[in-house]
Amino acid sequence: MNILDKIIADKRKEVALRKQLIPVSQLEQSVLFDRKSPSLAQALRDSDTGIIAEHKRRSPSKQVINHNLNVQDVATGYESAGACGMSVLTDGKYFGGSLDDLLLARASSSFPLLRKEFMIDEYQILEAKAYGADVILLIAAVLSQSEIKSLSEFAKTQGMDVLLEVHNLEELQKSIMPSLDMLGVNNRNLKTFEVSLDISKTLSEEIPDEFVKVSESGISTIEAIKELRPFGYQGFLIGENFMKTDNPGRSAEAFIKELK
Numbered sequence: 730m731n732i733l734d735k736i737i738a739d740k741r742k743e744v745a746l747r748k749q750l751i752p753v754s755q756l757e758q759s760v761l762f763d764r765k766s767p768s769l770a771q772a773l774r775d776s777d778t779g780i781i782a783e784h785k786r787r788s789p790s791k792q793v794i795n796h797n798l799n800v801q802d803v804a805t806g807y808e809s810a811g812a813c814g815m816s817v818l819t820d821g822k823y824f825g826g827s828l829d830d831l832l833l834a835r836a837s838s839s840f841p842l843l844r845k846e847f848m849i850d851e852y853q854i855l856e857a858k859a860y861g862a863d864v865i866l867l868i869a870a871v872l873s874q875s876e877i878k879s880l881s882e883f884a885k886t887q888g889m890d891v892l893l894e895v896h897n898l899e900e901l902q903k904s905i906m907p908s909l910d911m912l913g914v915n916n917r918n919l920k921t922f923e924v925s926l927d928i929s930k931t932l933s934e935e936i937p938d939e940f941v942k943v944s945e946s947g948i949s950t951i952e953a954i955k956e957l958r959p960f961g962y963q964g965f966l967i968g969e970n971f972m973k974t975d976n977p978g979r980s981a982e983a984f985i986k987e988l989k
């Protein structure tokens with residue numbers, strides 16, 4: 730079993746448990762539930778830098794990145810640095826994140842927040858909403874075409890943006906549909922962890938213009954972004970490069986300033 734299959738098998742058990750513990754009626758009572766979500770896709774279209782900065786303590790490919798930070802400081806740092814939005818890993822077992830991280834990021838910022846999670850069930854979209862997210866991620870590698878359709882359409886009924894992530898042409902071709910806002914190309918193969926910006930470059934011409942194109946993973950230099958822009962990318966999701974530092978907000982600020 731590859732790591733992605735393991736993550737999804739664990740996620741199915743976790744979601745089944747969470748559903749038993751916290752019913753939808755309770756999620757819907759969250760004060761955040763009726764909040765109007767700002768659009769990450771629009772923020773990226775309006776931006777001249779397009780950075781989505783991530784909070785990630787550890788990952789299957791890098792083990793420990795940084796466990797010494799306060800998610801509120803990271804969120805305020807990213808927002809004042811001029812990031813278009815923040816990606817918050819909420820998976821506990823593999824990434825050391827939680828829904829409380831999302832809630833704390835929400836409490837200390839007002840820019841768009843992406844719940845970075847392995848979404849397999851509408852319930853997780855309602856959780857995302859209840860804990861303050863504005864955007865959900867769907868990963869084509871772990872979802873069928875009909876699951877992508879039903880989950881993305883459900884997210885749209887909740888007023889949320891949808892970022893669909895692909896890593897190859899087959900995943901892209903099965904996924905293109907009007908209920909998506911952004912198409913993300915993950916430069917990291919989530920089964921082998923191999924990273925190459927060439928994946929973003931190769932797939933870019935297959936992505937229809939109506940979607941905001943986002944390049945994800947393995948981006949650590951201004952040069953990488955300058956290389957990707959001519960391929961139509963308006964969003965750049967950066968995690969480890971900021972999170973490995975003592976002050977991710979300050980690192981993002983310096984990066985964004987240099988990019989302008």
Ligand SMILES: O=C(O)c1ccccc1NCC(=O)[C@H](O)[C@H](O)COP(=O)(O)O
Nearest residue numbers: 788789790919945946947948967968969
């Ligand atoms: O990062 C991993 O090792 C990983 C492994 C398995 C599934 C997902 C994984 N990462 C999620 C992400 O997509 C990245 O956190 C995100 O794109 C930022 O990447 P980076 O800038 O390289 O930290």
